Amino acid sequence: MTLPPDVRISVADRVTAASRVSIRELELAALALDGTAPLDDQVRLDLDFGAPPSRRHLLARGGEPRHVVGYAHLDLASADATAHVVVHPDHRRGGIGSELFSTLAAESAPTRLRIWAHGDPSVGRAFADRLGLTRLRELWQMRRTAKMPLDAPTYPSDITVRAFEPDRDDKAWVELNAAAFADHPEQGRMSLEDLRRRMQQEWFDPAGFFVAERSGELVGFHWTKVHKATATEPALGEVHAIGVHPAAQGLGLGKALTSTGLSHLSGLGVGEVMLYVEADNHLAVALYQRLGFVRHTVDVMYGRPWENLGHEE
Ligand SMILES: CC(C)(COP(=O)(O)OP(=O)(O)OC[C@H]1O[C@@H](n2cnc3c(N)ncnc32)[C@H](O)[C@@H]1OP(=O)(O)O)[C@@H](O)C(=O)NCCC(=O)NCCS
Secondary structure, three states, rough: OOOOOOOEEEEEEOHHHHHHHHHHHHHHHHHHHHOOOOOHHHHHHHHHHHHOOOOEEEEEOOOOOOOEEEEEEEEEOOOOOOEEEEEEEOOOOOOHHHHHHHHHHHHHHHOOEEEEEOOHHHHHHHHHHHOOOOEEEEEEEEEEEEEOOOOOOOOOOEEEEEEEEOOOOOOHHHHHHHHOOOOOOHHOOHHHHHHHHHHOOOOOOOOEEEEEOOEEEEEEEEEEEEOOOOOOOOOEEEEEEEOOOOOHHOOOOOHHHHHHHHHHHHHOOOOEEEEEEEEEOOOHHHHHHHHOOOEEEEEEEOOOHHHHHHHOO
C-alpha cells in the first residue's frame, strides 16, 4: 500500500507544542468515531514530557495547512516492542495506518512488535486482519458501583496501613512494585522517574495511595485514582494499581487493600470504580468479581503470528 502523495512520516523522540495539539485533536476525533480512546496515559506523558530514546513518536503529516493525520507511539524499553497507532477519521483507508505499521516494524526490528487496540474497536480488528496480526492478550476494564456494600478490611496483626509519603517511600515503593509485578510486562518496570512523573500529575493524591507495612518494610499497596467529572461523565474512581510483595502473598492483603481503597473512593463520592486486569489472571478476576466488579471494556494486544513463539503471557 502506498501513502497519499502529500503525506510524510517522521520519527522523533519529542514533538512540538503545535503537533501535540494536532495529535490531541486527532485523538478526540478518533474517540468520537470509534467510541474508544486510542492512546493511554503513558503515551500522553511521553507526548507532554518528551520520551527517553527508547520511546518514539511517529508522525504522519499531511493536509493543508499541514497537520498530524496519523500518529503512532513505539515503546522499545522492554523485551517486546509495544505500539499504539491511530489515523484521523478524515484520512482513513488511504494507507496511512499500513505505512505507520511498516515504519513501526522497521524501527523495532529485530524486536517482536505488539500493537495495543484500546476498547477492541471493529476498525482495529479489520486492520489487524488485513495485516495478518493475531490477538495475543486481552486486558479487561472492570467496573463496580461505588456504593455497593463492602466488608470492612481485616489485616494480619503485624501489618499497618498508612498513606504513601512522597520522598520517604518513593524508592521502597519502586522496589515493591517491581517485586509484586515481576511477571507483568508494563507495571513491573516502573522506574523512579515514572513514579515521580505520575506524582506530578494533577490527579495524584497521596491520601488515596495506601501502603501496607510490616516491620518497617513496604509489603503491599493500593494506589487509587480519581478521574474528575467532565461535562458528560460523572467522577470515576480507579483501582490504579494494587500489588503485594511475593513474601507477603496469601495473607489476604490483596482483598483487604482493595477494600480499603474502595471505601476511600466511595467516601469521595465517585459513582463507579474501574480497574484493569489481564483476562487470564483468573485469581485476580475472581477476587474482583467477588467484590462486585463486572467486565466493562476489553483492550487487545496484537502481534505477528510468526513472532509469537515463546510468548509468555
Ligand atoms: C486501525 C487504523 C489505524 C487503520 O488506519 P488506516 O489508515 O485507515 O489504515 P489503512 O488505510 O492502511 O488500511 C489498511 C487495510 O485495513 C483494513 N481496514 C482498515 N480500516 C477498515 C475498516 N474501517 N473496515 C474494513 N477494513 C478496514 C482494510 O483492509 C484496509 O485496506 P483497504 O482500504 O485497501 O481495504 C484506524 O482505523 C484507526 O486509527 N483506528 C482506531 C485506533 C485503532 O484501532 N488502533 C489499533 C490498531 S490494531
